[in-house]
Amino acid sequence: MPVMLEVKNHVAYITLNRPEAMNSLDPESIADLAEIWTRVRTDPDIRVAVLTGAGEKSFCTGTDMKKAPPPTECMAATYLREGQPLLPHMKMWKPIIAAINGYAVGGGLEIALACDMRIASSNAKFGLTEVKVASLAGLNGTQALPRSVPQAVAMKMLLTGEMISAEEALRYGLVSDVVEPSALADLARTYAEKIASAAPLSVQATKQAAVLGKDMPLEHGILYSHLLWGVLRDTEDRKEGFKAFGERRTPEFRGA
Ligand SMILES: CC(C)(COP(=O)(O)OP(=O)(O)OC[C@H]1O[C@@H](n2cnc3c(N)ncnc32)[C@H](O)[C@@H]1OP(=O)(O)O)[C@@H](O)C(=O)NCCC(=O)NCCSC(=O)/C(=C/c1ccccc1)CC(=O)O
Numbered sequence: 001m002p003v004m005l006e007v008k009n010h011v012a013y014i015t016l017n018r019p020e021a022m023n024s025l026d027p028e029s030i031a032d033l034a035e036i037w038t039r040v041r042t043d044p045d046i047r048v049a050v051l052t053g054a055g056e057k058s059f060c061t062g063t064d065m066k067k068a069p070p071p072t073e074c075m076a077a078t079y080l081r082e083g084q085p086l087l088p089h090m091k092m093w094k095p096i097i098a099a100i101n102g103y104a105v106g107g108g109l110e111i112a113l114a115c116d117m118r119i120a121s122s123n124a125k126f127g128l129t130e131v132k133v134a135s136l137a138g139l140n141g142t143q144a145l146p147r148s149v150p151q152a153v154a155m156k157m158l159l160t161g162e163m164i165s166a167e168e169a170l171r172y173g174l175v176s177d178v179v180e181p182s183a184l185a186d187l188a189r190t191y192a193e194k195i196a197s198a199a200p201l202s203v204q205a206t207k208q209a210a211v212l213g214k215d216m217p218l219e220h221g222i223l224y225s226h227l228l229w230g231v232l233r234d235t236e237d238r239k240e241g242f243k244a245f246g247e248r249r250t251p252e253f254r255g256a
Pocket residue numbers: 020021022024025061062063064065066067085103105106107108129130133135136137138139
């Protein structure tokens with residue numbers, strides 16, 4: 001399988017599984033991923049997803065340039081029917097954690113930028129190298145990178161295709177944690193299980209407030225987040241959370 005999925009304790013573990021090709025994305029991987037994201041979005045048992053690459057060398061190096069199929073129709077037809085091939089499938093309010101276990105390059109870094117949390121192994125390298133192969137970081141890279149690291153760093157990376165190290169990525173805030181390669185999966189699981197143990201609707205509303213609010217004027221974002229708080233106010237889970245606190249026990253959340 002070019003992409004593997006395992007669901008455990010409300011966490012979807014997704015692994016790009018073509019280590020021999022640095023987990024680059026061939027057409028089968030892209031189709032598999034699209035299906036998996038739909039499952040993550042719609043399966044009520046799944047509360048959070050972890051995305052990683054197989055092996056210790058690479059998270060994902062973007063388009064498989066040796067297997068990219070020639071176009072079968074004009075771009076306008078594809079674009080107006082489907083929009084983008086990858087990221088719309090990731091659009092959901094369940095959080096996605098990128099566990100970056102090596103190279104995150106080209107479309108690979110763009111996918112990581114579409115995740116909510118990014119943690120990395122100390123051997124990870126990050127680059128939007130599309131200019132080197134006569135293309136463009138057209139999934140989200142030209143927009144998301146300058147919003148994720150200082151503008152000067154983003155422009156250097158975008159225009160030269162130069163990669164940065166895990167240490168630099170941590171310094172610029174592109175990732176939140178850097179650990180030894182052998183510790184990455186455990187750290188991803190720890191964060192994912194923490195998120196999965198919280199009330200699912202509260203987690204999803206929190207992501208929505210943070211993601212949508214980022215592009216609103218502050219005053220609007222604050223009002224919007226207050227409305228989302230109001231949406232959560234009458235949930236069974238909020239009652240359970242408050243009750244469990246008073247009874248000094250672990251709450252049992254149902255997503256209701
Ligand atoms: C990452 C590297 C620097 C690693 O170098 P290293 O020397 O350690 O390893 P290699 O020998 O190079 O790799 C081992 C093996 O894997 C194959 N490999 C690696 N990456 C790819 C890839 N992206 N496509 C196909 N094959 C790949 C490599 O050929 C080796 O195979 P072997 O010879 O052993 O059979 C180095 O691998 C590297 O620089 N990789 C390329 C990274 C890159 O340029 N990525 C950008 C691709 S373009 C892209 O992602 C785009 C995304 C997009 C944008 C908008 C809309 C949709 C998609 C742009 C686009 O598609 O146009």
